Amino acid sequence: MPIVNMTYREAVRATLVDEIERDANVFLMGEDIGRYQGTFRVTQGLFEQFKEKRVLDTPITEPGIVGIATGAAMTGLRPVVEMMTMSFSILALDQIINHAAKIHYMTGGQAKCPLVIRGPGGAANQLSAQHSHSMEGWYAHCPGLKVVAPAFPEDAAGLLRAAIRDDNPVIFTENPGVYTVKGDINTDDKDFVIPFGKAKVVREGKDITLIAYSRMVHVCLHAAELLEKDGLSVEVVDVRCLKPLDTETLYNSVRKTHRAVVVYEDWKSGSFGAEIAARIAEECFDDLDAPVGRVGGLNVPMPYSRVLELQCIPNEQDVINCVHKIG
Amino acid sequence: MAKQANLENTEQPAHMETLYRQMVQIRHFENKCNQVYRMGKAGGYLHVYIGMEATAVGWLNCIKHGWDYVITAYRDHAQPLILGSDPMKLMAEIMGRQDGYSNGKGGSMHIYDIERGFFGGWGIVGGHTPIGAGLAFGSKYKGEDRVTLNFLGDGAANAGVFFETLNMAALWDLPCIFIIENNEFAMGTRIEYHAADTELHKRGFPFGMKHERVDGMDLVQVMKDAKRIVDYVRKEQKPYLVEVMNYRFAGHGAADNDQSLYRTPEELEHAKLRDPIKLFEKYLLDNNLMTQEKMEAIDNEIEQDIERIYEEADASPHPPIEDVYSHVYTDMEPEMGH
Numbered sequence A: 001m002p003i004v005n006m007t008y009r010e011a012v013r014a015t016l017v018d019e020i021e022r023d024a025n026v027f028l029m030g031e032d033i034g035r036y037q038g039t040f041r042v043t044q045g046l047f048e049q050f051k052e053k054r055v056l057d058t059p060i061t062e063p064g065i066v067g068i069a070t071g072a073a074m075t076g077l078r079p080v081v082e083m084m085t086m087s088f089s090i091l092a093l094d095q096i097i098n099h100a101a102k103i104h105y106m107t108g109g110q111a112k113c114p115l116v117i118r119g120p121g122g123a124a125n126q127l128s129a130q131h132s133h134s135m136e137g138w139y140a141h142c143p144g145l146k147v148v149a150p151a152f153p154e155d156a157a158g159l160l161r162a163a164i165r166d167d168n169p170v171i172f173t174e175n176p177g178v179y180t181v182k183g184d185i186n187t188d189d190k191d192f193v194i195p196f197g198k199a200k201v202v203r204e205g206k207d208i209t210l211i212a213y214s215r216m217v218h219v220c221l222h223a224a225e226l227l228e229k230d231g232l233s234v235e236v237v238d239v240r241c242l243k244p245l246d247t248e249t250l251y252n253s254v255r256k257t258h259r260a261v262v263v264y265e266d267w268k269s270g271s272f273g274a275e276i277a278a279r280i281a282e283e284c285f286d287d288l289d290a291p292v293g294r295v296g297g298l299n300v301p302m303p304y305s306r307v308l309e310l311q312c313i314p315n316e317q318d319v320i321n322c323v324h325k326i327g
Numbered sequence B: 001m002a003k004q005a006n007l008e009n010t011e012q013p014a015h016m017e018t019l020y021r022q023m024v025q026i027r028h029f030e031n032k033c034n035q036v037y038r039m040g041k042a043g044g045y046l047h048v049y050i051g052m053e054a055t056a057v058g059w060l061n062c063i064k065h066g067w068d069y070v071i072t073a074y075r076d077h078a079q080p081l082i083l084g085s086d087p088m089k090l091m092a093e094i095m096g097r098q099d100g101y102s103n104g105k106g107g108s109m110h111i112y113d114i115e116r117g118f119f120g121g122w123g124i125v126g127g128h129t130p131i132g133a134g135l136a137f138g139s140k141y142k143g144e145d146r147v148t149l150n151f152l153g154d155g156a157a158n159a160g161v162f163f164e165t166l167n168m169a170a171l172w173d174l175p176c177i178f179i180i181e182n183n184e185f186a187m188g189t190r191i192e193y194h195a196a197d198t199e200l201h202k203r204g205f206p207f208g209m210k211h212e213r214v215d216g217m218d219l220v221q222v223m224k225d226a227k228r229i230v231d232y233v234r235k236e237q238k239p240y241l242v243e244v245m246n247y248r249f250a251g252h253g254a255a256d257n258d259q260s261l262y263r264t265p266e267e268l269e270h271a272k273l274r275d276p277i278k279l280f281e282k283y284l285l286d287n288n289l290m291t292q293e294k295m296e297a298i299d300n301e302i303e304q305d306i307e308r309i310y311e312e313a314d315a316s317p318h319p320p321i322e323d324v325y326s327h328v329y330t331d332m333e334p335e336m337g338h
Helices: A008-022 A046-054 A062-074 A086-090 A093-106 A136-140 A153-165 A215-229 A247-257 A272-283 A306-312 A316-326 B013-038 B053-060 B078-083 B087-094 B129-141 B160-171 B200-207 B219-236 B265-272 B276-286 B292-315 B321-325
Strands: A003-007 A026-030 A055-057 A078-082 A116-120 A146-148 A170-174 A182-186 A200-203 A208-212 A234-238 A241-243 A260-267 A293-297 B069-071 B148-153 B176-182 B210-215 B240-245
Touching: A003 A008, A008 A026, A008 A046, A008 A153, A008 A182, A026 A046, A026 A062, A046 A055, A062 A078, A062 A086, A062 A093, A062 B129, A062 B160, A086 A093, A086 A116, A093 A136, A116 A153, A136 A146, A136 A170, A136 A241, A136 A260, A136 A272, A146 A153, A153 A170, A153 A182, A200 A215, A200 A247, A208 A215, A208 A247, A208 A316, A215 A234, A215 A260, A215 A316, A234 A247, A247 A260, A247 A272, A260 A272, A260 A316, A272 A293, A293 A316, B013 B053, B013 B078, B013 B087, B013 B276, B013 B292, B053 B078, B053 B148, B053 B176, B053 B219, B053 B276, B069 B129, B078 B087, B087 B292, B129 B148, B129 B160, B129 B176, B160 B176, B160 B200, B176 B200, B176 B219, B200 B210, B200 B240, B210 B219, B219 B240, B219 B276, B276 B292
Parallel strands: A026 A055, A026 A078, A078 A116, A116 A170, A146 A170, A208 A234, A208 A260, A260 A293, B069 B148, B148 B176, B176 B240, B210 B240
Antiparallel strands: A003 A182, A146 A241, A200 A234
């Protein structure tokens, strides 16, 4: 078996290649994804390999792009739309939430919308207030959408393959901070699919559970190492998929450790992390030895200054502080 | 008033009867819908096609049923009727019943009959226009020769997403006909108060798209234009923008109960001089294609038929409560409970 060590970015790209080759109905569309090779270079080389029909450059008009992809999906195609950043998907909210997410329901099951919208979501490096949004919580709020936010290359490959093969609209968010994370991928397994709705315990521990998705999983893993030096045994659960949400894996971990901190990059207030905290409080109240802790992004627009930006994004010390705070 | 057009002599009386039946069926169906709404048997928003019948009948009779695609906004009862959808299932949907096309989950604004190529049924002004272009994108991608009729109102012709869609449709040569039904009102706002240039067909010009303004009231003329344009788009596989001039005899929706806010009774009466059904009746009589007696018989027959359809729809049960969770996703149920 050829196990290849590759970056998250390469894993996404390799999966796109596999799926384009497997299914003639799969095609990519988005801004600068073809001739320009993709703003974050995820689609590098694909235009040359597959030509315009399968890798389509679009105008910079997100509502129109998503709308056309939605119509194409209703005819049986499987469009994979790249958002240059998920921040720009805000322009397409009407198409995503008012249209794509409602099609199967409004038609009473007559029509399907097998659409994937993927792209970098969250802060990168000084992209400031309009390019740094974490949108996954907005989408996970909306029935009819599935939402995934993988943290590792292998999960990105398995979940993206699942997304492309899914008959529902799927939001697939890639934090720019994880594009360079490396991992092993079995490139021979062209059907490697990770089913949605399966969280993963990525580090076992017995004293406290840290719950996160996407880049914050890496922050939590690092925080767990530091906390271990203080004598705390920390479990880390990677949510991986916000919708459907695997609550059982979360609850089982909390029932074991009796403490939980939810960590997310999105604004702290009203986010999906708050939803997870509420669920644990509802379902695991008797198992908890402390209130559920939350570490989220500061409730401010993302500032440009690197110093201020770093202040906004949760880091290891913020996680450690919260762990100590809940006691 | 425009001079009435003539179809070629090759038109068969049987075909003329089909067209006439469709026109009359829409009128009676929509009148019944208004009545059903007033009776409290339909809720929400409901928009009827009264006065605009010749547009949908003309255009939809120039496409291949079950092959070509049709999409429109929320004034969406006429199109499925013409495509052969079951009027009972249509009425049941409007009444929110289990036997409706979407089992009561769509309602008047969200009618779909995908099998017959009718893709809805959308409630956000302008929002469906890229989806219609996407249907054309899908057929072109697969190398099929389908044509998509993408209906929108004059109000939607101002929406940003519509301009984005026109650009992409022209950029990628999508076989999509954008049919702006200019009935002179965006809800209750007259066109000169909502459009900087009221010649809406010009919306196609900046994108290098063929565009023209045509009549939407005289069915015979509508069909001549529709056939020519549909044939062009099918053959050339390029988009086309048509502004169809018609007029809404009814209010914007069934809940629009004060039309004096935007038009006078005299204006409405004047518009009714070109009632599309009356114009077509005159054509049929003048050309000895149908007798007055026959028309009256058809009219009575359809009126009674619509009553029967309503009764049947009204006998359909409300959807079962547990159905609220089905069809959120194709393969799983959403999280349950309040």
